[in-house]
Amino acid sequence: MSEIKQDLLELVQESMIPEVEAYLEELHELIKENKQTDEDMEEIKEMETFLVELQNIILAIKEDKIDDIQAEEIYENIANLVEGEEE
Numbered sequence: 001m002s003e004i005k006q007d008l009l010e011l012v013q014e015s016m017i018p019e020v021e022a023y024l025e026e027l028h029e030l031i032k033e034n035k036q037t038d039e040d041m042e043e044i045k046e047m048e049t050f051l052v053e054l055q056n057i058i059l060a061i062k063e064d065k066i067d068d069i070q071a072e073e074i075y076e077n078i079a080n081l082v083e084g085e086e087e
């Protein structure tokens with residue numbers, strides 16, 4: 001496995017998926033407490049879709065269905081997304 005694919009795999013598995021799952025847990029707590037808004041419900045749908053996309057990235061890497069160029073583009077997109085959240 002190339003270095004960029006390994007870096008992407010680590011970023012998705014060790015950072016992105018745990019963060020998305022933690023955020024989803026917070027949103028589901030709002031539902032349990034009956035404090036959710038329509039925006040929260042929409043956010044849950046979006047985060048669940050994003051989680052599936054992240055899982056698909058892992059699968060694509062493991063099955064060697066993406067090349068290094070695609071892996072680098074995805075890595076940069078995720079890095080930019082994370083950077084945007086930190087601002």
